Amino acid sequence: MASMGVWLVTFLCLVVMMLISHVYHQLLDAYEQSATLSDIEYSWFFRLLLNLVGYSTVLLPMFILYKYLQKINYFDKISNTGYTWRVLFMCFGEPGDKLPESAKPRKDDGAAREGAELAFCFTGLMAAYLVWGLLQEKIMTQNYVMSDGSLMKFNDSQFLVFVNRLTALVVAGARLACSRATLAPAPLYKFSYCSLTNVLSAWCQYEALKYVSFPTQVLSKSCKVIPVMLMGKLVSRNKYEMYEYVVAVLISVGMVLFMFGSREDNIGSHVTTLSGVSLLALYMVCDSFTSSWQGAVFSAYGVGALHMLCAVNAFSCALTAAAHAHHAPPLALLHHPVFAADCIVLSVSSAVGQLLIYRTIERFGAVVFTIIMTLRQAVSILLSCVVYGHHISGGGALGVLLVFGAVLLRLYCRQRRARPRHDRV
Template sequence: MRSKIIIGIVLALCVLATWLFGHLYQELLFIYEQTGTLTDSEYSWVFRLLLNLVGYSTVLLPCYVLYKYLEKSNYFDKIANNSWVSRMLYACFSEHDRIPESTKPVKVEENTKNEGLELAFCFTGLMGAYLVWGLLQEKIMTQNYVMPDGTLLRFNDSQFLVFINRLLGFLIALTRLLSTGQQIIAAPLYKFSYCSLTNIISAWCQYEALKYVSFPTQVLSKSCKVIPVMLMGKLISRNKYETYEYITALLISIGMVLFMFGSHDDASTWGATSASGVCLLALYMWCDSFTSSWQGALFRRHALRPLQMLCAVNLCSCALTAAALLHRAAPHRATANLLRHPMFVADCALLSASSAVGQLLIYRTIARFGPVLFTIIMTLRQAVSILVSCAVYGHSISAIGGVGVVLVFTSVSLRIYCRKRKPAAVK
């Protein structure tokens, strides 16, 4: 009884801390919106990012304090898992394995017969989902919507866009898990918060970067992400990569740079790249590399299914982004007006649906082939999308771009060949 009273007091203090941080966030947001020097500055994104982090902290800091208390008091060794509070705390913070060894699913790496078909399915699905997502992302963040009274409005609330994308992904995964009777929380929920935080920051940076750099420039930065992902995998999971993996990763990055620069008729179509755009893209690459590497480690540690990963990560993402949105004194006026525009609502719905499908395929690919091969698939997707654009709109590819295409596909073929010759290198 004494332990229940103590945990009740701790939970009440966490709620109080959440309210206090929320009040602080509202005050900081009000000061930012009333200070024209900050809002009009080229580096206003820095202040918006800091405000977002304060909003996320209204959830993260109280939960961290609660976790440290439960750990220090050995709560799970003393309290039976028989009340809804203890079950909730167990699902969020317990270090115990959620899946017994005897019920863990068989590792898919043991079945290699359909590896080629699986790889083709993942590549085709990712290419289709993120081709739609990329086009809609550029439209929503860079185009004006004509309102009924003739005024033009442009959407600029990246936080809201991240929230609706993650909310739909969570609802789809939850519905599917409930309908099939699968376990919803298959690992301590707090472990997903790390990759969830970097995931929403990387998504926010991706949307914000379109305000400072052109869309092709953003795609170019993504094409060089293979090496950062490998370095992050080495740092997080202590992965060991063969020499050929480093070489092919470097060749893929070089080939994509040559191809991207050689796939446009006029260099001016790339647009000006400001310092803010470079910083946002660098932060995006770092966060995104950590996200995929951490998810790969979770798949190996807890034998998760892709739907379980999708549900847990998006649940954490919804909690963090909703905290930042709900603590606002009032929603952005432009966003509220655009929500009454049918075309904007349709674009957001389709963007969220393609994002949810893409996330599910991402987790399936990472679970099946690892984060590095997933990054290579996404790099190839970018190359294919540009080839399709050139074929549809008649853009020419220079000789340098042609060399880049050959270099990319040769490097990927070499990597697949070496991977078949040395299957032990994948583990």
Template sequence: MAESPVPDTDLWNDFTSSWIGSLSVNLLCYSTVFIPGYFLIKYFKNSNFLDRAGSSIVSRSVVACVYGHGYDKIAAEEGSTTKSATSKSSSNNFLQLVFCFVGLQISYLTWGVLQEKIMTKEYQNSEGSIGHFKDSQFLVFINRILAFVLAALYLALTRQPRHTAPIYKYSYCSFSNIMSSWCQYEALKYVSFPTQVLAKASKIIPTMIMGKIVSKKKYEYFEYVTAVFISIGMTMFLLGSTEAKSGTGNTTTVSGVIILAGYMTFDAFTSNWQGELFSQHKMSSVQMMCGVNLFSCLFTITSLMQQRSLGASLGFMMTYPTFFWDCLILSICSATGQLFIYHTIAVFGPVVFIIIMTIRQGLAILLSCILYSHPVTIVGVLGILLVFAALFLRVYCNHRLKQLQQRRATGDTAKV
């Protein structure tokens, strides 16, 4: 008698264990949130719900999610004035600058080291059992849940400008944000951490392209020149990396490059979409942080539960206590790092922040090479130096251009 057919679970496991399979399943799970949400928003807008909305909690929630609230100009101006005053009073405070510099370096250097350890190293418990964690999406979730809690607590305890943006608009940059984070973790299975850091430094190029597409931005000639230098430096590093030459094959290299390209594309969209939201709705940075992380938690927890991988990841965490502490510290560093980013930009401006983070990228490569013994040739080192030289040149030219524009504006005002 013939046996009844049994589902080929091994085939499914092989498919989901590959980055293409994992990505496909994740996107399918996210669509179970996106598609119903899209039709609900379309329904409320087409039914003129705003005209008949009452004062109940449900009605107010629908209005906030779909329509947003009218912009309170006075509240925004008060927030803007306070921010400016804080910036002026704190810009000359050396201790404040040291605090921001040290906070960003500790948060993101520790986060980078743990990120590489979790995705590339094996864990061993007291019983001698050995395991290798592979679920990048779970790491995205635990980072976002703590960031959301911290942002929500900050909003509850402090006075903020009136929030005017429809909440659903955060979902777009939230999706691109979790996808860029997923690519960031997943790429470490195929390329070294120094390669990933240099790819992050090179994200200026897709950011410029996405800026033209999303915001119709125009760029100065020096921005194109430095982008070319960054591309050349990145190519030199990849060609001069001995790990690339002695890797596991062309498939691994190609997979790593594709995932890094995905990371840069999603990350570029995230920053440009957030910039559009800031300019249109004037929300505070912490409001942005809370909204984005809210949807990130919703997307990732839905996907993890649908794939039944949440229990497996929590089980791995209980089996290997070292992994639990690594995840906890990773989440704390990610959340506090976001707060340091917003604080540094608010007090010292984006130029100082970019310089600090560029230094952090250089230190991250050095630290990774020391801790995990990544070999780099002379050509690779020259490529690294070219990338960071181009970054500092870009920051300097940007700063000089703004100074010239301010002088011209002052001169024109004096003539009048």
């Protein structure tokens, strides 16, 4: 009887999915035909609402099915009797407190090995996201010269998000298939929360470049350590020492001094507009939640970085595909060899960067990861200024010193607290 109910609710979910999809396409057509909505400065807000309607095509039916299974206690009443039960359990079932031995958190590997792995993650993240940042700015701000001599500008943030997530899913899926690892060590729905905020933060990041300069966007990211710590307290009830708050403030102040110590005339020319502030604020909230939630999932279920990469990007692909249906970029631009090469390199660097992100969060936590990415942004700013002509003076030297001094202070305090009490002299 319970199985019959599940099939009926599943059919209802498919009907709901088709209805939402129909409504979404109607709204999308109305938006594209309305010059009033699409040409105003705040058109991004309507695009965001449309994206959310597209995402609900996947999320709402999944939520209905989850609530129904929870209401009837499906996994308590029905034993493991077939393929349907296994699929539903993989998506919505809780494995309990017992984890397989291979999934349990590993013991401390020693300071030397931990330091080497941290250095590897730092170097890999720096390289992957420096390439990604440069190509992101190029694709969203530069014109591509077509074969007939005309100029075409790419402006579809949702397409870039989809391509990046699809590439990462293929890479992670292939690696998991080769290793024959468990596909779902945690309920798949747990990954949908951080997947949604991950997609939203990526969309806001690309979209913000239409309203702010790249250095301005990086300035907003430089203050992300504090929001990540606050989100960690909210999501995982994490407790932080006083020195960690001091370090977070020093890093944020140092990055702000570094940015405003430049000679870039237009660094704040757009960020004071409501569109720029709103997109950057939404990015900060979503991105902080993403890393904090992923850290909580790593701790609760002992999943690996590849599992996180695969599951999050599977949801991300589903969400962006639903929101991007029948809305592809111009074919001429897709066939442009330089644009295609930029997209491929951007996606590969994004996939490598995501894998290193999850590895860093798994091993060292969301706060350490955010500090690494903040340091990366300082280098990214300098590289962007060299490549794209943003003029930077030596006025930000104090800020840079403050940032690196804060990082050294964190390392010192952490090592001091790790030593036995009688050694602290």
